[in-house]
Amino acid sequence: MPDKTDPSVRTRLIAPATRRGRGRRPVSPPVERASTLLNDDPAAMRDGSDGPVYGIEDLSAARELRAVLADLEGAADAWLVPSGLAAVTVPLTALLRPGDEVVTTDALYGPTRRFLNRHLKARGVETTFHAPDTPAADVLAAMTGRTRLLLIESPASLTFELADVPALAAACRARGVLTVMDNTWAAGLAFRPLAHGVDVSVQAVTKYVGGHSDLLMGSIAVADPAVGRPIAETLEDLGWRVSPDDAWLALRGLRTLPLRYAEQARSALAVAEWLQARPEAARVLHPALPGAPGHDLWRRDYAGAASIFGIVMKGGSEAAAHALMSGLELFGLGYSWGGFESLVTHETGQLAFRRSRPALEGELLRLHIGLEAPADLIADLERGLAAWRAVS
Template identity: 70%
Template sequence: MSPHSDRTRLIASATRRGQGRRPVNPPIERASTMLSDTAGAMRDGAAGPVYGLEGTTAARELRAALADLEGGGQAFLVPSGLASVTVPVLALTRPGDEIVTTDAVYGPTRRFLSRYLASRGVTTRFLPAGADADAIIAAIGEKTRLVLMESPASLTFEMVDVAKVAAACRSRDVLTVLDNTWAAGLAFKPLAHGVDVSVQALTKYAAGHSDVLIGGIVANEARLIRAIGDAIEDMGWHVSPDDAWLTLRGLRTLPLRYAEQGRSGLRVAQWLQARPEVARVLYPPLPGSVGHDLWARDFTGAASLMGVVMKGGDAAAGRRFLDALSLFGLGYSWGGFESLATHETHQMAYRDHPTPLEGELIRFNIGLEDPADLIADLERGLAAFAG
């Protein structure tokens, strides 16, 4: 492996020599049919893809860069972040198997587990959102085939001792899949901590400009790579060359954007925590927040996504808060260059084990705007919430 940092390697892979005169970024090749010079060459994979479904230059370079970033043997691309979770789960489980996860799993992932997968004979055990490593390990039973983790978790940002869970699962021949979108492949390396499969919504930080839907899957073991690759081939998943190109371009600047947004995120979180209207800020990099000790031990950086639990209020107050903001966009997703806000209290109703909150739950993605301007905007929102 290269001795260089992630920041350097993500750019060095674009400027490597020995390929003749060429543009910095690969060309966008829109193709379904790939032509060969001879009949004998038509099945020769060494000459490049034999059909457009296999992915052209931009997709292949993005896969290589993603595998290198996450320290994996192979990376795959799928059309959305949700698909990056569902594909390995489908590939690695069979009817009669059980999956263990927590209530805090990403909402659409939960829907997939409870609706699609359950109807095909794969059951899921949902533990309380705050279940620690010992509780997750204790829940592993004879039928458990896979443990699905997010750390930090969706909406309430609980952290898990991933290495401890992964080691216990490996000793029991149970597979682990970790949604690594919050860490973006930068701040935490799941495979290096014993996880079998790392997935992330490249839609978020990797692409970084809120204009692409795409997911990434990375694994090391040959048997897992083969199973995931076969599933993608059998289901016909494909990422367009334009989306692969846009994501590859975003990936080059990922470390700089991620670090800057993390710095702004911490500044905004500290300000919010000091406000009398706020009960808690759910942001692991913030001292005293949920999961801070595990974040400080295992992570080398921070995303800028956080939850804010208000002191009381109701749905109308939450809407007033959001409506008073002028710099925060009101829209789902996160990880892009722009700041976003969403009202998330209603999502708690889908959990099997209620998560106690002191008031309304607001989620913020802190973008690349000046944090002082964002804080002034939030002050207006807090006044509207209280009013």
């Protein structure tokens, strides 16, 4: 798959590390672990002119991480929160009031759906869900006078349909509806929501930015400071900050993000194409595959693709899906994605939470492709499919 991401991004993620004029120092900023910060000057201690005066303010690694992420997102500012889930829940908390309505996809990441249905509902905010393949015009037509915010997650979790983000963002802005997009799949690289008119771009830094499956973090980016102000105030009010160690790890991951992302995308497409030709698979749900859901929008709007996709099997059962998973030796059984390691999950049960259940030909599995050699992963999948056939 050609990598059409802007090559200058690779430079922009690294250049801040070598910027002159800061004296002798390590390449990466130090991990500053602190609640208390000591000052020499009582006046600076009072007005903060020497920098942060307490550990709840972001310290060096978090500051550099925020600046580099803001540049990646084309944002006026970016904030860090303790998980990708919090990156969605904080802007919604900040921007919604009792009586407001949120419109969003039925294929939302499960815990985000739970936040809408439990936390926000109890505080007077209603949510209307639409099927993930609903055309933009129909999503807009279903909005009411109370619709305050459109929450976009594209591609859809598990089934990978794409939203027409530019059309939705432009129409929402014209009618005063805010847009928040969970852009974890594109990692700020393959798609840049703010450049397409989205108000708030969030991602689970946990996934591709972290890249090593060893931290949880989220980022929230805005182009318009007026949209950012209530978000910054909400973070201040809630008292949330990320750990200095995690900020340091995420910053280290960010330097190599474009290389990992592009390499894993190439491997994932090779594995997806191989699976598509297999008799055990009915369909592979990967937006970069011609004919897959969302492919036309992906070609139009995206500069690359993530390394996660769904496989709809021909029939099967939970026992067969578990046999396939147990037959794999290289794929870890684990729920996340975006790290260096390949993972497999069985997802059929998750579809039960949707109002509009997709008609699938059989069991739904999800693969995340890491940095292993694709030929080895394919050989591993041969083993898994043999175990599937033995049970089916």
